[in-house]
Amino acid sequence: MIFKPEKIISGGQTGADTGGLIAGQRLGIATGGAAPKGYLTEEGARAEFLKGFGLIELPTKDLAERTRENIRNSDATLIFTDNPNSDGTAYTIRFCREMDKPYLIVDPREDCCRKIRAFIDKNRPFVLNVAGNRESNSRGITQRAIKIIQQVFSG
Template identity: 40%
Template sequence: MKIVTGGQTGVDLAAWQYALDNGIAYGGWVPKGRLNEAGRIPERFKGLTETQSEDVAVRTKRNVQACDALLVFVDGVTSPGTQLTIDFAKEIGKPFLVVDLRRGGGVCADQINSWIMSHPATMVNIAGPRESEAPGIGAQVTSVLQQVRFPIDTNS
């Protein structure tokens, strides 16, 4: 199991931190210079691959292409980047799940756990709004992910 994101604040960094804290492999394509809206992506996140472009759409598309499935968190705000990610998944034909955090953490975790069982994947792209678009979304995602049962290979 590996979690990939593009390194933006909010959902992306929360997913990487969750992976780091729980011994789950993580990575992903990030913009040239390792930049997100807060500046440089923290150095504690290792093994990231920079694109040749600072355009976030380039890393978004590469992460969707690389993953087996896409897990998207939303909370009712309009996020052009999140919509672009979903559009790429539809275009490429990747399975995806959109989870609305307004439904509550337990409901969201149950929805994700059911989806994981029916869509086995070894590389999941976790995406959603940046923190400036949805203040507090990183903490909400962390809370939900702590209730999710990702398959982890204990033989590695």
């Protein structure tokens, strides 16, 4: 039997974050996470949409604090990015290192399912944080993240 996390969380931004939540819900995995004040994303406030995935609202709009909170509340972080030098990815890596939390960076344009499966099997996260590029910086990343996560956890 393949290992699955009990919960997938994210910060709710468009792109990889949303892809992780949608995939989790489709797989019957609990979802959640912490979103910035106002449930703000690059598309504006998305409170009802994000509450539907169990996200809570932080008292600050600071995206770095949102990232820090989700890493703190997870056992491992999966980062989908085709630009590993982006500010958001840099924050995510820095906070994972500071908190001694395992993380994996994957390019969703490549075949990365085996790499993710090995990471999951090694770390066995109860709560998996999904992070990465927003949709405007990486067109199609939402759908790629959904497809990859579903493949990894469908066996």
